[in-house]
Amino acid sequence: MYVWPCAVVLAQYLWAHRRSLRGKRVLEIGAGVSLPGVVAAKCGAEVTLSDSEELPPCLQRCRSSCRANRLPHVPVIGLTWGRVSPQLLALAPVDIILGSDVFFDPKDFEDILTTVYFLLEKNPHAQFWTTYQVRSADWSIEALLCKWKLKTIHMPLHSFSADKEHLASSSLPGRHTIEMMIISLAQ
Template identity: 75%
Template sequence: MYVWPCAVVLAQYLWFHRGSLPGKAVLEIGAGVSLPGIVAAKCGAEVILSDSAELPHCLEICQRSCQMNNLPQVQVIGLTWGHVSQALLALPPQDIILASDVFFEPEDFEDILTTVYFLMQKNPKVQLWSTYQVRSADWSLEALLYKWDMKCVHIPLESFGADEEAIAESALPGRHTVEMLVISLAKDSL
């Protein structure tokens, strides 16, 4: 299985903060091979992995990652961004939401933030820890974050020991910049 550079950076951020993870409720959205969620679970977090309910193969990959890492306690659920489903409604409040490279297609940005905002209403102190690969200078979350009353802090990769040159290497042509964000509700909405 190929693990995208964004997943590696987010996993490294989790490892850097491993002391704060035991007992935390963590949800990974768009989990794929689930590297960040697996690291969080190995560090003592109570993890739920999710991927699209419309893509059962993705959910099978999450299940396989749990099996390969001996993590039978990690729950895997289908969540489709922007859809209110029974699985979304049944989720307990989360402390941390993980999202590795989910901000891939601009047409999905609002659906992702709609789902995250719903979860933030259950626990206004929850944070979205997200990494993404910069693909276009024209794509920005800023207007949508403002619309959903959220704020964003950019985390320098070197602040948690990530060497972007080494981590973000890819077989794809060109240089790939990975960004680390912590998104939360704006103070006005708390």
């Protein structure tokens, strides 16, 4: 099973901040293999994993990751970005929303931020911790962040990794620039 560099970077950030995760309520969106969510759960957070309700294999992958990591108590739910569903409405309060490489396809950017905004409005103290791979200079969420009145803090990767040389390294060909942001409601 391949784990994308963005998931590794977000997991490294969580590990670097592991002492602050105990008891936090965490939701991972677009979880896939769920590495960040699994790390958060292992650090004592109350985690819920989610992926598209329209992609049962993705939800099964989340469940498989939980079983493989001895986390049978971690709930896995179907959430589709941009859709206000009963599962989204029924979510318990959250402190941290995680998303690794969810900004993969520009056609999804608005739906992702719609869902994140909904969650932040419902949980005004919460933050969205996200990592993404820079794929094109034309792919930007800056205008959408302004539209939704969200503020962003860019997190330099070197600030939380002891192994700076291998942080976000990838065996895939080409250049792989990874960025991390913390997004919250603008006050």
